[in-house]
Amino acid sequence: MPRRLLLAALALAAALPWIAPPQQRVAAQTQIQALAPYALTAYSRPDRAAPIVGVFTPRAKVALEGRSADAAWVLGHSTDGSVRGWIERRHLVLPSDAPVARLLVSNEILFTPPNASQADSGPVAVDLTSYPVIPLGMGRARTIYESGRILGMSARSVAKVGDCISDNQHFLSPFGRGRYNLGEFAYLQGTIDHFGASLALDSLAAYDGLVTGAVLDPTFANPLACQPGESPLRCEYRVHRPSVAVIMFGAQDLLFTPAEQFERNLRQIVHETIQAGVIPLLSTFPGNLALWEQSIRYNQIVVRVALDYEVPLMNLWLALEALPHHGLNEDGRHLSLPYTDSGDLAPANLQRGYPLRNLVTLQALDAVWRGAMQ
Secondary structure (H helix, E strand, O other): OOHHHHHHHHHHHHHOOOOOOHHHHHHHHOOOEEEOOOOEEEEOOOOOOOOEEEEEOOOOEEEEEEEOOOOOEEEEEEOOOOOEEEEEHHHOEOOOOOOHHHOOEOOOOOOOOOOHHHHHHOOOOOOHHHOOOOOOOOOOHHHHHHHHHHOOOOOOOEEEEEOOOOOOOOOOHHHHOOOOEOOOOHHHHHHHHHHHHHHHOOOOOEOOOOOHHHHOOHHHOOOOOOOOOOOHHHHHHHHHOOOEEEEEOOOOHHHHOOHHHHHHHHHHHHHHHHHOOOEEEEEOOOOOHHHHHHHHHHHHHHHHHHHHHOOOEEOHHHHHOOOHHHHEOOOOOOEOOOOOOOOEOOOOHHHOHHHHHHHHHHHHHHHHHHHHOO
């Protein structure tokens, strides 16, 4: 390069402001530090419908890395490195002079459910017979459980969420009241001892005729126990503080709720359950003999939602397939009643719908307790 051109280039460079490389600019801006005044949920993207990736503990110091375009959300990490995610800015305590608007706009997504793109593009074929009755993998259950402990949920409480099949004296209640016979399933005693009386609690989110839309609607909440504007689901979690919720919908929904709406509702139920720090133990539901194909379709939705959110799945539908009349009574849609008592797990009694559901549920709770809570 001729000497005159070289000198001109150097002079121009000296006159221009120095711009830090991107890595240095980001590092400089993470010096903004905020405080979590209470437990705050960390999301995978700036959206309350996004998957939850952790919980910032009360009084945690949060180093800010970026923001959403409207600055309503910030991306940050705890200074001890234990949690990183998107937080709603309004919940944080920030220094009065914090230049949040100068943070770089970020589009980072920390976590995407494995089948989210498939869920957006349309239903994926699901073979109900290929999923085990008792969950083998726990997915995100341990992370959810640990978040729940921070939020004050009880490790010894389990909730029932669903319709009349779950709001029934035959479902789990005998085990919470000491009226049962484990027979060859004595290994379940530890699980019964752990969850204790909560197995017999009357749920505020399970009753006759309840559908997925209603459990999310404050209109259907019990006014004697629930706060104004509180849905049955949120009310149940606030009052009983469970660490696990056995969630089963479908039997009523396939009569009243279009499949696409059922899926949206179920996803919202699972999302709010995770947000509350409660492990969702999703269950397929008994088929309806008059609506068998619809029953399969709605159960396929249950499986897809469990896979997308990486939560434990209990395949009750498959367990009931081995029973006479699919484990249903004469009306072809409700579980068959026990020969003796629903807490009696003797072989002959397990040929009936409610006793078998109790066994399968206890086995699934045992798997969750040992696999995600110990």
